[in-house]
Amino acid sequence: MTPADTAELLTFAAAFDRRTIGKADVLAWHTVLHDIDLQDAKDAVTAHYSRETRWIMPADIRQHVQAQRADTAADIQGPGLPAAIPDADPDDVPAYLAAVKEQRTRAADGQLRPRPVRELLAGVGRTVPTQTRQTGPLTVACPYCGAEPLRRCRRGENGLLVGYHPSRIDAAKATA
Numbered sequence: 665m666t667p668a669d670t671a672e673l674l675t676f677a678a679a680f681d682r683r684t685i686g687k688a689d690v691l692a693w694h695t696v697l698h699d700i701d702l703q704d705a706k707d708a709v710t711a712h713y714s715r716e717t718r719w720i721m722p723a724d725i726r727q728h729v730q731a732q733r734a735d736t737a738a739d740i741q742g743p744g745l746p747a748a749i750p751d752a753d754p755d756d757v758p759a760y761l762a763a764v765k766e767q768r769t770r771a772a773d774g775q776l777r778p779r780p781v782r783e784l785l786a787g788v789g790r791t792v793p794t795q796t797r798q799t800g801p802l803t804v805a806c807p808y809c810g811a812e813p814l815r816r817c818r819r820g821e822n823g824l825l826v827g828y829h830p831s832r833i834d835a836a837k838a839t840a
């Protein structure tokens with residue numbers, strides 16, 4: 665949130681509790697809530713005043729938003745849900761972990777939604793496509809070092825390259 669967003673949030677809260685808002689309030693709230701999304705914060709205010717009469721404080725908003733993110737992430741990571749494979753080389757542990765983490769962050773943001781049951785049921789009995797289209801440098805062989813698809817780029821005799829040779833990235837883009 666920007667300071668202007670924080671002022672908007674306080675005005676929104678004041679609609680419920682009739683508090684008066686000064687510059688100092690905006691600054692203090694902004695210090696605590698600068699990394700919170702405005703809409704998430706407004707949702708937290710609405711949730712708070714649908715539950716209790718006590719004036720809402722910045723900590724209430726942080727707690728609500730964090731709980732909300734945990735819930736949303738749990739929806740996507742729950743048991744029985746297909747784990748989407750990150751577009752990263754499993755042998756490259758740091759890159760793979762980074763990709764998984766990035767995916768979970770998106771899940772917590774609500775950008776990844778579990779498919780509704782009706783949609784899943786509609787697919788029953790239908791032919792499943794034999795190949796899922798993947799993109800990225802690992803899907804093609806490297807024209808520079810000769811690494812086969814799904815294998816990392818090589819450097820020297822036994823070394824592995826961090827990342828990919830530029831010509832491989834170009835080759836992958838050409839086939840995408």
Ligand SMILES: [Zn+2]
Nearest residue numbers: 806809817829
């Ligand atoms: Zn290569």
